Amino acid sequence: MGKQAMGTIGYNQQQRIDTLMYLLVYPQAPLVKSRTIELINFEKLPAGQNAIIAVMSYSGYDIEDALVLNRASVDRGYGRCLVYRNQKCILKRYANQTFDKVMGPALNAETREPIWRHQGLDADGIIMPGVKVES
Structure with missing residues (x-):
């Protein structure tokens, strides 16, 4: 799911001319790497944040796509992103x-x-x- 992650998109992200760019404020390298990640040097451009989670289901069938976040972590900047919008005018x-x-x-x-x-x-x-x- 690294291609869907929001993180560092390139070394030249301040000079890019994208009309809309999402940039993660505190990107982190993955804790676990596969051989593919090492081959394409994906760990050099972090694309996400590592979250330590615990999954507990009551009956075994009701696991949904949800996260419970610690309020203090969010206040300290977990998951914070910047949105760059590029506008041009011709003089x-x-x-x-x-x-x-x-x-x-x-x-x-x-x-x-x-x-x-x-x-x-x-x-x-x-x-x-x-x-x-x-x-």
């Missing part, structure tokens, strides 16, 4: 000597604060890191 230079420019946020004339649509923009017009954007 053009036109024949009449005009050009497109990325501007800072539009300010309200009375309060001198950014309008509600531009709340997440930095002074250079680029979205600030970690800001949740709602449309």
